[in-house]
Amino acid sequence: MEESLKSICYDALVIGAGIAGGEAALNLANTGYKVLLVDKELSVGGKMIMLSKVFPTLDCAACITTPKVSEISRHPNITIFTGSEVSNIRKLSDNEFAAKVTKKPRYVHVEDCTACQLCEKACPTSVRDQYQFGLIGRKAAFIPFSICSPKAAAIDIDNCTLCGACERACPTHCIDFTMETETIELHVKTIIVATGFNLFDPNNMPRYGYGKFKNVITAMQMEREIAPTRPYHTILRPGDGKVPDRIAYVLCVGSRDASVGNPICSQICCMYSIKQAQLLMGALPMADVTIYYINIRSFGKGFEEFYQQAKGMGVNFVKGKIGRISEKENGNLILRYEDINKGKLQEAEHDMVILSTGVLPNKGIDGLFENETLYLDEFSFVGQSDKLASPAKTSIGGVFVAGAATGPMDIPDSILSAGAASSEAISYIIQHA
Amino acid sequence: MEIEKGKTAKYLREKAGGVPEQAKENLKEFTRIKKLLLEALADEDLTIKQLADKLNMPSDEVVYHLMSLVKYGLVVTGEIDDMDEYFTYKLKK
Numbered sequence: 001m002e003e004s005l006k007s008i009c010y011d012a013l014v015i016g017a018g019i020a021g022g023e024a025a026l027n028l029a030n031t032g033y034k035v036l037l038v039d040k041e042l043s044v045g046g047k048m049i050m051l052s053k054v055f056p057t058l059d060c061a062a063c064i065t066t067p068k069v070s071e072i073s074r075h076p077n078i079t080i081f082t083g084s085e086v087s088n089i090r091k092l093s094d095n096e097f098a099a100k101v102t103k104k105p106r107y108v109h110v111e112d113c114t115a116c117q118l119c120e121k122a123c124p125t126s127v128r129d130q131y132q133f134g135l136i137g138r139k140a141a142f143i144p145f146s147i148c149s150p151k152a153a154a155i156d157i158d159n160c161t162l163c164g165a166c167e168r169a170c171p172t173h174c175i176d177f178t179m180e181t182e183t184i185e186l187h188v189k190t191i192i193v194a195t196g197f198n199l200f201d202p203n204n205m206p207r208y209g210y211g212k213f214k215n216v217i218t219a220m221q222m223e224r225e226i227a228p229t230r231p232y233h234t235i236l237r238p239g240d241g242k243v244p245d246r247i248a249y250v251l252c253v254g255s256r257d258a259s260v261g262n263p264i265c266s267q268i269c270c271m272y273s274i275k276q277a278q279l280l281m282g283a284l285p286m287a288d289v290t291i292y293y294i295n296i297r298s299f300g301k302g303f304e305e306f307y308q309q310a311k312g313m314g315v316n317f318v319k320g321k322i323g324r325i326s327e328k329e330n331g332n333l334i335l336r337y338e339d340i341n342k343g344k345l346q347e348a349e350h351d352m353v354i355l356s357t358g359v360l361p362n363k364g365i366d367g368l369f370e371n372e373t374l375y376l377d378e379f380s381f382v383g384q385s386d387k388l389a390s391p392a393k394t395s396i397g398g399v400f401v402a403g404a405a406t407g408p409m410d411i412p413d414s415i416l417s418a419g420a421a422s423s424e425a426i427s428y429i430i431q432h433a
Numbered sequence: 434m435e436i437e438k439g440k441t442a443k444y445l446r447e448k449a450g451g452v453p454e455q456a457k458e459n460l461k462e463f464t465r466i467k468k469l470l471l472e473a474l475a476d477e478d479l480t481i482k483q484l485a486d487k488l489n490m491p492s493d494e495v496v497y498h499l500m501s502l503v504k505y506g507l508v509v510t511g512e513i514d515d516m517d518e519y520f521t522y523k524l525k526k
């Protein structure tokens with residue numbers, strides 16, 4: 001593909017536009033600095049924009065994220081590149097970094113798209129929707145999700161048959177298959193890495209049956225099922241469309257488990273599972289919800305009270321290690337577990353199982369840097385060179401880290417961490433002016 | 434080459450020398466299943482289990498495709514059964 005070469009300058013580059021990167025960009029922009037915010041996805045917002053409600057306040061995630069995202073999008077000091085990646089970062093001097101930004105074609109001119117969805121309607125193709133974690137389909141011409149930003153269509157070129165129906169339907173003629181990959185040379189004074197985390201893939205633990213037993217889903221999929229922008233008209237089992245009434249959560253899936261290469265605690269899974277259990281009891285008042293746990297780690301402000309609130313609502317907590325899950329002919333699931341308090345092997349039947357999968361590092365971020373080494377910690381999260389006194393500093397002067405890129409973290413901590421990273425970045429720019 | 438606005442898909446098709454096989458296969462499969470589901474619902478309103486039996490299709494595939502058709506505005510949700518377990522689905526009139 002042909003590439004066009006441009007060169008651009010900003011004060012700061014923020015890599016990753018989740019809640020941490022977005023907050024860091026806003027802090028820099030509000031102080032008068034020009035920021036380039038880059039995300040590989042088609043929308044800003046990271047994982048938070050996908051959530052239902054948030055622990056421990058049960059505020060609606062979209063209601064918190066949407067105003068923030070629109071402030072970021074409209075800020076005159078912030079330029080956003082979605083569908084883009086940064087590479088070949090070189091430190092040229094104490095106040096200059098150069099990098100390459102690769103912008104993939106969206107095949108839609110965002111500024112002219114009115115999000116009318118006529119292209120979606122016209123497109124004959126349907127494939128699994130990655131933003132609904134595969135629970136439902138979407139077209140090859142699609143608006144990523146209803147609260148995405150930029151709110152504009154995109155073309156999934158890998159699944160497009162180039163039939164042209166979307167183009168013919170588009171009233172503003174903003175679909176353009178002549179768009180090509182752009183490569184841009186970037187110069188900045190400081191960099192914030194806010195590339196977040198990955199989730200453990202439960203296919204790596206076949207004994208839980210994920211992928212094989214269709215009523216075993218992940219917590220992120222359940223997060224979508226209970227969100228206002230959910231895939232189904234109500235909460236349903238993906239195996240047969242039944243409204244579930246005996247739901248089980250399995251905690252620590254791929255966390256605190258050296259046998260799958262992740263010995264550490266993911267810190268958020270206990271609390272997001274307790275949150276979902278409360279939301280499910282509200283949505284399905286007749287349902288029984290059981291949480292199988294090893295330890296409940298409710299260490300944050302208001303977390304223990306949130307846990308007790310769930311108990312008070314009738315959520316059943318069982319201290320038990322799940323050995324294996326098997327499936328009955330009717331799609332129900334048999335959980336075989338060690339009841340830790342009784343020291344006995346037990347079995348229980350549920351009609352839907354949610355795996356609370358752990359937080360993993362977003363690997364490969366160190367590979368973005370060319371002439372300096374970004375050190376990672378022993379678990380491959382971005383290393384903090386002074387963990388206690390300056391937690392946002394990395395091994396490279398002028399490069400700071402924010403949010404879950406440093407390790408498992410909830411939203412309030414990600415925002416605090418973004419505050420620290422942006423303050424450090426501002427002070428770095430001033431000191432090296 | 435002069436590229437006419439609104440006809441750029443043709444340009445890319447010619448430039449790429451055709452359409453990826455995978456995309457063609459996907460489209461064929463979706464069109465086939467969509468037709469089956471819409472025809473089955475043309476006669477009567479059905480639950481997912483009933484659709485799966487009638488079409489001899491795994492029920493998880495019925496859920497995935499049927500919910501997509503609800504999203505695309507071709508099918509609507511009907512009543513839930515007496516046990517509050519399964520909904521029926523019907524064609525959008």
Ligand SMILES: Cc1cc2nc3c(=O)[nH]c(=O)nc-3n(C[C@H](O)[C@H](O)[C@H](O)COP(=O)(O)OP(=O)(O)OC[C@H]3O[C@@H](n4cnc5c(N)ncnc54)[C@H](O)[C@@H]3O)c2cc1C
Binds near residue numbers: 016018041410411414
């Ligand atoms: C199921 C579930 C439920 C949760 N519920 C809650 C809750 O109720 N309350 C709470 O406080 N927390 C909750 N959390 C935790 C919350 O999601 C995180 O705290 C938060 O998302 C961390 O934000 P972040 O910006 O650091 O990372 P992310 O949200 O992971 O954002 C990182 C961003 O960086 C982008 N990116 C990654 N790599 C690159 C790259 N190379 N180039 C460009 N862009 C890149 C990604 O596309 C993404 O947009 C939940 C998490 C899960 C999984």
Ligand code: SF4
Binds near residue numbers: 123
């Ligand atoms: S050209 Fe591609 S995206 Fe547009 S309608 Fe046809 S298949 Fe869908």
Ligand code: SF4
Binds near residue numbers: 118152170171172174
């Ligand atoms: S690309 Fe065109 S048809 Fe599709 S949402 Fe945008 S304006 Fe509407």
